Amino acid sequence: MGAKIQNLSQPIEIQYSNVDKDNVTIGCKPLPDVCRGANASVVQHRDVMKNLSFVLELMGNSGTATIKMGNITGVIAKLSQEIQANLNFAFTENAGVMIVKGGNSNFTGSFRLMKIPKEASKMAVERNGSFLGILLFPEMHADDSSKYYLNSEIVGIEMGAKIQNLSQPIEIQYSNVDKKGANASCVSWDGNRKSLWITDGCQTLETNNSITCQCTHLTFFAILMSPPPANISASDVNSLTYITSIGCGLSLFFLIVGLFMHVLVRKGKASEATKILMNLFVAMLILNLSFLTNESISNLGIKGACVAIAAVLHYGMLATFTWFFMQALHLYLSLRQICTEVKHYMLKFCITGWVIPAVVVIALLASQKYNSININTNEGKAATMCWISDAGVHQGVNIGYYAVVFVFTLSVFIVTVRQIVLMSKAGKAQDNSSIKSNTSTILGLFLLLGITWAFAFFSYGPLLLASYYIFTILNSFQGFFLFIYYYKSSKIIGDGKIHTQSSSTATSNTAVTSPYA
Known part of the structure; x- marks a missing residue:
């Protein structure tokens, strides 16, 4: 991991699904110390995403598990080597992280819906990827003080392999969005320079009160909210x-x-x-x-x-x-x-x-x-x-x-x-x-x-x-x-x-x- 991390004041929690026991909190090999900090940079969060594969060793026969590291939440799922399929997860306010089957998104309240197409899973397996990891990093702030990230969070998606140029884009949908007159734009981190966010490879779709980002690659994503122009009456x-x-x-x-x-x-x-x-x-x-x-x-x-x-x-x-x-x-x-x-x-x-x-x-x-x-x-x-x-x-x-x-x-x-x-x-x-x-x-x-x-x-x-x-x-x-x-x-x-x-x-x-x- 590059450093010895122990005696954390905020433990890392991994909650397993599809097991006989109820959800359990298990002490496990810790991630980098950045997991405890809400004000870490995107570069530091990248290290968290890269080290997600160690969780697979702790999952045993479980196919999926929810992750909680301080105020960072997420989900990890094993990828089948034989059969690939669409993978959909919903982050809800009341029920936490849920597997969405058949594309059904009939949830109440605010939620975030992540849709990973079969093409991405297949590409990951062919490139020796073995898992899908999705983490939500809260309390993130844009460099430009006049702009902000929706819900002050960014989304990291990792599959253990480089995924790009998808013909079927991944979708990140936010429901019940109150834009308050701001303009929304889906952006992704290019991975090269600190806090460099670009719109390339992502499309912003707005329907009623929801915003959907359709992106053809995997990295960190956010919905950047910008002040509206001086609109006329x-x-x-x-x-x-x-x-x-x-x-x-x-x-x-x-x-x-x-x-x-x-x-x-x-x-x-x-x-x-x-x-x-x-x-x-x-x-x-x-x-x-x-x-x-x-x-x-x-x-x-x-x-x-x-x-x-x-x-x-x-x-x-x-x-x-x-x-x-x-x-x-x-x-x-x-x-x-x-x-x-x-x-x-x-x-x-x-x-x-x-x-x-x-x-x-x-x-x-x-x-x-x-x-x-x-x-x-x-x-x-x-x-x-x-x-x-x-x-x-x-x-x-x-x-x-x-x-x-x-x-x-x-x-x-x-x-x-x-x-x-x-x-x-x-x-x-x-x-x-x-x-x-x-x-x-x-x-x-x-x-x-x-x-x-x-x-x-x-x-x-x-x-x-x-x-x-x-x-x-x-x-x-x-x-x-x-x-x-x-x-x-x-x-x-x-x-x-x-x-x-x-x-x-x-x-x-x-x-x-x-x-x-």
Whole structure:
């Protein structure tokens, strides 16, 4: 054991089940002195988990035993070498530790339910593991004083072998949880550095008043409770929801009308710019439709349907971002007058615009990152939706993805506006119509390149609420605005050809024309 430990003031108790006697307290070979201390570190508790195998020598023919070491409680079970099965244990307030057969979890009061899949037992036996040990370590505190562990405890699970990359995750379920407005996140200790907790390999599921951690490896686990963000009021949420519903519904209708017009009337005569715009229409149609149906599907409580609509919504959003990028790229190539030099121009654009978002979504699907989440206000829970359940993944993937798009589209937008202004100044004084035309061009580009999305992704501080309203109005109605731009920028004239109105400033010496027309 690395040290001689004796004469403990708090004895170690091992209670056996499946024996003829009643539960007995037996003095036994002691564990490290850390077992007596409630304020020990995770590194010290790791030593406790590693030395659990010695208990097997004391169990005799018993298959399971409950363990009590000071204020640390747990259970240990022998693994069958011939037949492996699911192992489920419940830690209840009244009955202590119980074996759960058949997955039944009809307990009263608060409980913690641990489900170890058959796959983990099989993997442990194949790697010379002979037992399953689960210990609850109380009075544990997070390094960040603003955060805390649920019930101030961590859970250690050990099987005498390295268990990872499970296709069927282990489950740690806490019932009757009062979050008190905090955000819950399942974390695991990476085992390398002191008190380093990560979310990798674990998924957080919240249903009513229970929280379940699904993890694909074994180590120490905890549910980290973080203070909620500065949530907006319920009235603002209702107002924003109302605006969004109207805007998305209106945009959805006009996106469909625009696609209908393009396919039946204008497709054969469309320019490359219009074809790119139609791809953006499709992406935004997917985004708006999946958003409008998301909450209804979430309320059904069907996990598969929720995962599917979350993936579709995410794909629609990423595809929209990508086509903003493709819009900017086409604009840049048009300014440089090199579009015609690229072979299979539209084919390459379409592959890039639709495949890249698909790769990201498939990766998140494989990682099981989509699920139902709660949307909170300062008055508590407001609604549920199907989305990315891991806040860290949401921040990294979506904000990171859009940040790349935003930097490029904003750069192209600035270059284009600068060129319009310089070319206008090169001519004579502008009249009111030319100023109006230039303004329309710039506003059209602002919407076409999706720069309005920055109001949501980069809004902080005292202007947060105002930014939310600006974002909601501009982006929920964006499909409608783009339809107006599409309708006005191209019209059919008498000979049946498409005439593209140039958003230009006409002077006696120069005409500043948007390359996007």
